[in-house]
Amino acid sequence: MALYSRVSGSVGMITLQNPPVNALSAAVRQGIVDMMHRALSEPEVKSVVICGQNGKFCGGADIREFGAKMTGPPLVPMVHLIEAASKPVVAAIEGIALGGGLELALSCHYRIAHSKARLGFPEVALGLLPGAGGTQRLPRLIGVPAALDLITTGRHVTAAEARQLGIVDEVTDLNAVDAAVKFAQSVTGKSLDARRISTYPCPRPPDLDAIFERAMQQVRRSARGAIAPGTCVQAVHAAVTLPYAKGMERERELFSLLFTSGQARALQYYFFAQRAVSRWSTANGARWDTSKPRPVRKAAVIGLGTMGRGITVSLAQAGFSVVAVETQEKQLSEAKQAVSGMLERGAKRRGVPLAHDKIKYSCSVQAVADVDLVIEAVFEDMALKKTVFQQLSAICKPGVLLCTNTSGLDIDELASQTQSPELVVGMHFFAPAHVMQLLEVVYGPRSSPEVVATAMQMGKKMGKVSVAVGNCRGFVGNRMLKPYLEQAFFLLEEGATPEQVDQVLEEFGFAMGVFKVSDLSGLDVGWKVRKADGLVSPASTGTSARIRGGSRYSPLGDLLCERGRFGQKTGRGWYQYDKPGGRVAKPDPWLHGFLEEYRAQHGLVARHIDHQEVLERCLYALINEGFQILQDGIAAGPEDIDVIYVLGYGWPRHRGGPMFYAGQVGLDKVVERLEHYQQIHPDVPGLQPCSLLRKLAASGNPAIHKWREVIQKPRSQL
Numbered sequence: 001m002a003l004y005s006r007v008s009g010s011v012g013m014i015t016l017q018n019p020p021v022n023a024l025s026a027a028v029r030q031g032i033v034d035m036m037h038r039a040l041s042e043p044e045v046k047s048v049v050i051c052g053q054n055g056k057f058c059g060g061a062d063i064r065e066f067g068a069k070m071t072g073p074p075l076v077p078m079v080h081l082i083e084a085a086s087k088p089v090v091a092a093i094e095g096i097a098l099g100g101g102l103e104l105a106l107s108c109h110y111r112i113a114h115s116k117a118r119l120g121f122p123e124v125a126l127g128l129l130p131g132a133g134g135t136q137r138l139p140r141l142i143g144v145p146a147a148l149d150l151i152t153t154g155r156h157v158t159a160a161e162a163r164q165l166g167i168v169d170e171v172t173d174l175n176a177v178d179a180a181v182k183f184a185q186s187v188t189g190k191s192l193d194a195r196r197i198s199t200y201p202c203p204r205p206p207d208l209d210a211i212f213e214r215a216m217q218q219v220r221r222s223a224r225g226a227i228a229p230g231t232c233v234q235a236v237h238a239a240v241t242l243p244y245a246k247g248m249e250r251e252r253e254l255f256s257l258l259f260t261s262g263q264a265r266a267l268q269y270y271f272f273a274q275r276a277v278s279r280w281s282t283a284n285g286a287r288w289d290t291s292k293p294r295p296v297r298k299a300a301v302i303g304l305g306t307m308g309r310g311i312t313v314s315l316a317q318a319g320f321s322v323v324a325v326e327t328q329e330k331q332l333s334e335a336k337q338a339v340s341g342m343l344e345r346g347a348k349r350r351g352v353p354l355a356h357d358k359i360k361y362s363c364s365v366q367a368v369a370d371v372d373l374v375i376e377a378v379f380e381d382m383a384l385k386k387t388v389f390q391q392l393s394a395i396c397k398p399g400v401l402l403c404t405n406t407s408g409l410d411i412d413e414l415a416s417q418t419q420s421p422e423l424v425v426g427m428h429f430f431a432p433a434h435v436m437q438l439l440e441v442v443y444g445p446r447s448s449p450e451v452v453a454t455a456m457q458m459g460k461k462m463g464k465v466s467v468a469v470g471n472c473r474g475f476v477g478n479r480m481l482k483p484y485l486e487q488a489f490f491l492l493e494e495g496a497t498p499e500q501v502d503q504v505l506e507e508f509g510f511a512m513g514v515f516k517v518s519d520l521s522g523l524d525v526g527w528k529v530r531k532a533d534g535l536v537s538p539a540s541t542g543t544s545a546r547i548r549g550g551s552r553y554s555p556l557g558d559l560l561c562e563r564g565r566f567g568q569k570t571g572r573g574w575y576q577y578d579k580p581g582g583r584v585a586k587p588d589p590w591l592h593g594f595l596e597e598y599r600a601q602h603g604l605v606a607r608h609i610d611h612q613e614v615l616e617r618c619l620y621a622l623i624n625e626g627f628q629i630l631q632d633g634i635a636a637g638p639e640d641i642d643v644i645y646v647l648g649y650g651w652p653r654h655r656g657g658p659m660f661y662a663g664q665v666g667l668d669k670v671v672e673r674l675e676h677y678q679q680i681h682p683d684v685p686g687l688q689p690c691s692l693l694r695k696l697a698a699s700g701n702p703a704i705h706k707w708r709e710v711i712q713k714p715r716s717q718l
């Protein structure tokens with residue numbers, strides 16, 4: 001709703017009230033319209049100020065209403081009412097003016113912003129475009145190039161940049177509402193003709209076509225199949241080529257096209273999913289709202305390889321004092337240099353003070369005796385990690401939290417090396433750890449609620465999105481990656497090429513296909529895990545070479561590693577690179593020859609494999625494992641899995657995530673296709689639909705937010 005009051009005698013104050021961000025719900029819109037009519041009808045009122053409660057102007061349209069039938073006054077007539085007002089209307093912008101909130105402000109005749117306010121059109125991140133005149137008013141106010149930048153990127157601008165762009169008229173460090181009231185009194189009685197943005201001609205810079213061509217190329221390059229960015233360009237183009245009213249019609253057409261698209265639904269689902277994972281719970285009863293985190297002032301990182309260095313930087317940038325330990329002298333000095341460089345680049349990029357002084361380096365584990373929390377990031381070897389945990393348990397002060405950055409080893413086995421297994425938890429960062437937003441917080445059966453809460457809070461303080469997951473081989477992300485990679489290998493055996501498989505996945509929206517990612521992260525990483533799992537065996541030909549534990553197995557990755565083809569780092573992998581460390585993947589004739597030889601050796605006949613089969617086998621195998629993870633209670637809900645895959649594994653955000661995508665395809669369709677492939681490949685258990693998936697499909701494809709009810713049923717009923 002919206003409140004009305006009279007201030008300073010002649011100023012009508014309209015205050016938006018819809019916590020937490022004063023979103024433009026039906027009730028708020030109704031309130032604004034009613035209060036505007038009231039202010040315009042009261043003769044004592046000479047001007048109007050619109051502001052938001054709790055120091056926030058407006059977070060835009062109420063996304064929670066998108067799934068329901070529209071009620072209340074529509075946005076466009078509301079902004080027209082304000083712009084057409086006969087009395088000056090001033091927007092007092094505190095905190096945020098985003099999306100429909102900025103459109104509301106642009107319909108006002110003046111905008112006063114607090115210096116800490118942020119403004120922007122983030123609709124594109126929700127698969128939409130500014131649909132209440134933003135695409136028509138912004139280019140008229142600030143010009144086409146700047147408007148295209150803000151609307152196609154969705155980036156937030158500071159009040160200072162908004163002033164420089166001409167979006168706001170004044171920026172104040174004082175109370176923006178008081179400043180707006182003073183300003184409103186100062187413009188009372190002045191003509192408003194020159195303040196109605198929709199009446200402005202839209203600037204036509206000489207190289208207009210080139211500007212739009214460049215913008216369209218830019219969005220095509222970065223969109224990876226998302227349709228909203230390109231549609232935003234079309235809407236701004238209408239502002240230049242059409243009169244305002246016609247431009248608004250075009251904006252409405254393009255908005256409804258996006259609003260009803262699957263991508264918008266996926267992006268809105270993801271918006272709430274990323275917020276839902278912060279309301280975490282564990283299988284052993286710990287919860288976000290009942291488990292209290294412990295204070296952590298000083299942390300330590302053991303092992304300063306690639307991951308250890310990134311974690312150290314991320315901790316220091318978050319303001320923690322850090323003890324960084326590397327027992328190898330040479331590695332320690334190299335790490336110091338690398339960390340300093342990362343801190344300097346980060347400080348420059350984010351305009352924040354350097355955090356060098358936060359870090360103390362040591363080559364002795366003894367140095368961590370008085371810290372509150374330790375993150376172990378040594379080589380991914382269980383025996384080595386066990387030794388480190390035994391040392392830490394002996395050295396550290398009582399009550400210290402011992403965390404491991406392992407990407408898939410048994411947390412509970414490590415906990416058994418300590419006197420306090422309840423103080424052990426996994427904090428699985430993703431490379432580069434100071435950049436990637438995702439953190440898998442892995443709780444073991446003995447991890448105490450406090451420890452989980454502390455690790456989750458640490459992640460948030462480090463600017464990460466923390467997702468709580470249970471302890472199992474590979475946790476959630478890497479566990480689902482296994483059947484995905486497995487299918488990709490099998491497709492090569494049956495006639496596909498790495499280029500073909502990667503092209504299908506990149507057209508789906510992944511930044512990189514599975515084989516390019518494998519070359520980037522190094523084929524030897526997976527090889528070591530398969531060796532540890534006892535999967536790598538000498539036998540290279542005949543049936544046994546391709547069977548493990550009664551199931552189909554492809555030794556292709558092992559054979560490449562045996563030939564030293566570890567990917568980018570060796571200049572050869574599934575692709576060839578111009579030199580070791582090269583980044584540009586080129587198809588490798590040697591590999592095609594090797595695949596033909598391999599098929600001949602194993603009596604395999606290459607066949608044509610179409611786009612759909614590649615997509616279905618890779619994605620449905622991954623999705624099926626996701627349902628198995630939900631069934632096992634390793635992840636609390638589909639949102640947890642989807643956030644992990646979007647933030648950690650490059651799953652295209654405009655596809656919502658693997659679980660949301662399965663719902664969009666139709667769970668019955670996923671079951672039917674898995675069964676189809678399982679019939680052809682009976683020796684691949686990963687194609688056998690898991691019972692939770694079958695159950696949900698059989699109960700009529702319930703909406704994803706209803707899955708938890710089924711998941712929470714006792715396992716026996718699944």
Ligand SMILES: C[C@H](O)[C@H](C)C(=O)SCCNC(=O)CCNC(=O)[C@H](O)C(C)(C)COP(=O)([O-])OP(=O)([O-])OC[C@H]1O[C@@H](n2cnc3c(N)ncnc32)[C@H](O)[C@@H]1OP(=O)([O-])[O-]
Nearest residue numbers: 020021023059060061062063064099100122130131132275
């Ligand atoms: C026609 C018109 O052109 C079109 C059609 C539109 O206008 S489309 C809409 C365009 N607007 C947006 O895209 C802004 C989206 N929001 C944000 O970017 C951020 O929220 C934030 C504003 C920068 C605050 O960040 P935060 O980190 O401080 O807190 P939070 O945890 O994110 O958010 C705090 C709580 O507020 C909820 N929330 C935030 N914005 C909301 C919104 N627009 N509608 C409904 N709920 C919203 C959010 O779900 C969470 O709820 P809960 O989880 O606590 O229950």
